Amino acid sequence: MKSLAEHLPAGALVTDPDILAGYRQDRALDPDAGTPLALVRPTTTEQVSTVLRWAHRHRVPVVPRGAGTGLSGGATAQDRALLLSTERMREITVDPVTRTAVAQPGLLNAEVKRAVAKHGLWYPPDPSSFEICSIGGNAATNAGGLCCVKYGVTTDYVLGMEVVLADGTVVRLGGPRLKDSAGLSLTKLFVGSEGTLGIITEVTLRLLPAQTPQSTVVATFSTIETATAAILAITGRLRPSMLEFMDAVAINAVEDELRMGLDRTAAGMLVARSDAPGEHAAAEAAIMVEACEKSGATEVFSTEDPEEGEAFTAARRFAIPAVERRGTLLLEDVGVPLPRLGELVTGIAEIATRRAVLVSVIAHAGDGNTHPLIVHDPSDADETARAHQAFGEIMALAIALGGTITGEHGVGRLKKAWLPDQVGPEVMDLTRRIKDALDPHGILNPGAVL
Amino acid sequence: MKSLAEHLPAGALVTDPDILAGYRQDRALDPDAGTPLALVRPTTTEQVSTVLRWAHRHRVPVVPRGAGTGLSGGATAQDRALLLSTERMREITVDPVTRTAVAQPGLLNAEVKRAVAKHGLWYPPDPSSFEICSIGGNAATNAGGLCCVKYGVTTDYVLGMEVVLADGTVVRLGGPRLKDSAGLSLTKLFVGSEGTLGIITEVTLRLLPAQTPQSTVVATFSTIETATAAILAITGRLRPSMLEFMDAVAINAVEDELRMGLDRTAAGMLVARSDAPGEHAAAEAAIMVEACEKSGATEVFSTEDPEEGEAFTAARRFAIPAVERRGTLLLEDVGVPLPRLGELVTGIAEIATRRAVLVSVIAHAGDGNTHPLIVHDPSDADETARAHQAFGEIMALAIALGGTITGEHGVGRLKKAWLPDQVGPEVMDLTRRIKDALDPHGILNPGAVL
Incomplete structure (x- = not known):
């Protein structure tokens, strides 16, 4: 730890338990969040690389974190892990000619939207949390939003990125070009990889002309x-x-x-x-x-x-937030092919009745992505157990209907038990092979996704 | 070979040298194309799996091939390799409700466009070769076209696929859902992988409403x-x-x-x-x-x-084709960020002058993707050598301008010598690690890309 602190600017490495406490959870509020070794808040790619070189050498797990607004526990602290927050990496440059922006990961989605709007441009993806979620987290989870039904999701807007790999190597992928068939589509592989393959330190975003009045x-x-x-x-x-x-x-x-x-x-x-x-x-x-x-x-x-x-x-x-006033929420994110939406909503109501819990369904209906909100009182152990049963059953239902356990939040730690049921053992094996090839010591966000 | 033939329907395996001769090259017309062992023309995914299981066991290289219209030599035959042509896999189903189509790889791009147009829908990507190139080849190269300046490239329209891996394992990735954050974005990794990671046996395509008159x-x-x-x-x-x-x-x-x-x-x-x-x-x-x-x-x-x-x-x-009447073409596919387009075109003219060859530049100008056509007479060894020098120098120029050696054709075998110059040794290493993880015996399209 001391050897790491020596290579970082003053204040970048935090071990104060009071500060660390605020970084142990994301919005999944996992009660089993671990006790991290330290928090690192780098401002440059070079510092991220320094951290990963150190972590790789010492086999210390690293849990990356954007704004901490994730709902699947992808940023839940692990025991003896370094927390790496990108919150201080906040640069952005906008090029109106190529209609692209180059942003560091800590910038909020809304800040990206505002920066590009000054040039008459628009960054479409709009998670409901757009005022508080970071663009790096958006890229790491392949975040969606309300306009995706017409405009697609985050991956459709990421043309390039800079990534720090598990051993600290910095790579640049893609760039401000709409077309690029040179080599594997690595940019797109890192989008949605939830910090398990590398840490995104910069994204090159494709922009659209400003949206016309709706x-x-x-x-x-x-x-x-x-x-x-x-x-x-x-x-x-x-x-x-x-x-x-x-x-x-x-x-x-x-x-x-x-x-x-x-x-x-x-x-x-x-x-x-x-x-x-x-x-x-x-x-x-x-x-x-x-x-x-x-x-x-x-x-x-x-x-x-x-x-x-x-x-x-x-x-x-x-x-x-309105439904949250009724109780603590388990927030689902299941999606189905659109014709099955009615069956999904009806089936969710049946699960709610059977498990005697209140489930409110809101949905990005046009793309079949729903957010069943399972309301429960965490002080009521029985109700909490029933809520968690319903949570799993809703995912099983979505899978049975040809859908996905997560449309836009990511798998994180909260949903990983259900991922094999959706994708099958062969895809899990393929995933594991890629993970092992890129992170042989398993230091990147261990316990997430896989 | 006999053990493979026994597991395939009659006629699926071809060893007739006259027929094989027609499959040795794609439109890159590589004079060094090898002599393949046999040609397989499967009609089902199961047959593709059978071929790969056999090839994997016997360590026989497999060169996949769509319609053979590739311009980078991605389908050039290799000595002692099996050629696997998807030309007989031609099913398509269109779902107007989810606005998706599920197509086998051998269908031509134009056939996909026509099939979906019957439902008032539109599949945008439109390579100039759209009447003769296959949708599987489009996915394998992340093909582009003329409308990409507004509508993006093939990867933006591939929501899911079925892929046969190197050992014959069949996996399904993604599906008819606009949003899916469950696990790694493997679908997008296979788009543009040029047959080096697996063989695409089905694609699920996102469709748009029919284009309005222009x-x-x-x-x-x-x-x-x-x-x-x-x-x-x-x-x-x-x-x-x-x-x-x-x-x-x-x-x-x-x-x-x-x-x-x-x-x-x-x-x-x-x-x-x-x-x-x-x-x-x-x-x-x-x-x-x-x-x-x-x-x-x-x-x-x-x-x-x-x-x-x-x-x-x-x-x-x-x-x-018009410029081709002036001589044999070396067809380039370099792209640059749009503000550098003028420098690229000017620089290409300088290279043409220096190398004393005729270079005609056509371009998908709006996205910075150009096709310099290097005209030469292959019977003139000196001119041919100068044409090839210009070919390499144009790629070097594109790289120097922050661009790509291939916007939409792929690297294949023709451009692989320049790929490291564009992406750098770290990205090559990353690519190699993924390749080795997915195809440990290197049987899939050996010599392409890497």
Whole structure:
């Protein structure tokens, strides 16, 4: 440890237990988080390399961490591990000509969006946590968001990166080029690798022209069936820029907090948007209104006013904290091919009934990615056990429906027990071979994913 | 060999030298192509697995092959290797609800486009060879095309695949889900791996709604400088759905064949398109016209007529065969960050002068990906040597400008000597480690990429 501290600037290495305590968990709040050796907060790639060279030599595990907003325990501290936080790596440069940005990992997603917006550009991926999550964490988990239904996920925007490998070697992959077929697609391999293959110290991001003003449709439904029918009717006719779902529990929880006049009697609500240029947004909104009405919506409302539309989007984003007022949440992230969405939502309700726990379903409905929120009281051991049973059963259900245990949060430590069930032993073996080839001593984020 | 034939249906294994002769080369026409052991034309994944299990046991190299239209020698036959052609694997199913298609690798790109168009959908990637190249080859090389400037490359459309690994193991990766963060992004690793990590036996493709009618702008320039200035002026203001460049040699070669009335005195010509919805296409075309005029175009022409626009696009696609009438081509595929495009084109002209060879430059200008066509007479040993010198020097120039030796064709065997110069020894080592982990006996496409 002393030999490491000597090679880092003053303050980069922290062993104060009070400070360390604040870094032991991410938002998965794993009660079994370990006691780390120290926290490192580098400001440069060179310092990250120094840390990994040291850790590699001494076989000390390293748990990388962005903003600590992960929901799958990918940044949960391990005993005797170094925590490596990228929070102080916050540079960004924007090139409006190539429409790319080069960012260090500690910058928040919202800060990236703001930096590029100054040049009339847009970085699309928009996790609900975009104000507090880091771009490095986004890349490490292949994060998604609300606009992904039209604009794809993080990997679709990462053109290149700088990565520090397990032994401290620094590599540059890809670059500010839309096209590059030179060698293996290593950039894309590191996206979503959750800190198990290397530590991302810089990302080169592809940007789009600024998004045009969106039209917004809000529709309520008296049954889940009519709501899911409307989702398929919309996506069968056009590609919305957002298509979000909230169930009755979420609607009521949000209405309790925000008093927006949401229909408390509805079984489900959709918030859909179009960002087609000019009056085409309104035209697409009209098609979505018609799809909702024909599918049996009880009420449909449409607005061209961006602020009003943003208020409904914010309401949907607020659903998680709102439901959290009802109890502690186990936050799911299962996804299915869109036609199976109805079966997933119905099946989740059955699991909730069987396990006698409250489950609220909110969803990035347009891409089949749902966030069942399992509400429970951690002081009630029996209810907590039932909540965890439901958590596993929901993943099993998603797998049975041809889906995924995690659409955008990552596997981390919370979901790794279910990963083999989804991908099978051959893919696990393939994963293990790549992991062993890149991190032979297993020092990078041990216990995550694998 | 007999033990392999016994496990395959009659006709799947071919040893007739006359038939084999037609499979020894791809469009790189490598004169040093080897003499293969046999050709296998499987129709099912199970047969591919059978072949690889046999090859793995007997340590027989396997060279996979799609339609044989590759330009980098990725499918060049090797001595004592099995050639595995996917040409008979031609199934496709389209799901308009999830907006995905599941295709076997032997289907041609154009056949995929036609199959999905029946459902009002669009598969964007469009290599110039789209009528004759296979979707499996597109995935294996991460192929590009003309619309990539707006719509991205093949990897952006591959959501999942089935792959047969070196030992015959069949794995399924990803699936018809826009979002999936479960485990490593293995799907994306196999895209662009050029048959060195496994054989792709099925791809799950993301589709878009049908493209709307495009407006087309054609502009001619008296200097390369004004043409590249116009390219930057266009991409700085909007994202065209196509932005192609042809130099004087290409313009004249095309005009010789097609008699379209192209300006034979121009130093360069741009063909740009917009597919913004409705009248927004014309509005974007007007912006592009203005950008060309302000940059010093000698003539600018704009049309809303899709057929007329398609004629100019076809003229651009025809540039390679047209220039080929002047001699045998060494076809380059170098790309640079867009602001360096002018330096690249100027530098290529200097190389051509120094090496006394004719080089025609055509380019997917909007994404910085150029195809310098080095014209030479293979019966003239000295000229051929100079052509090859120019070929290498153009790649070195692209690397020096922060670019890539291959934007969309792949490294294959033709460009592998330059790959280390681009990516560096650390990335080569990383690549080698992944290769060794997945193909420990090195039977998959040996000699390609690495």
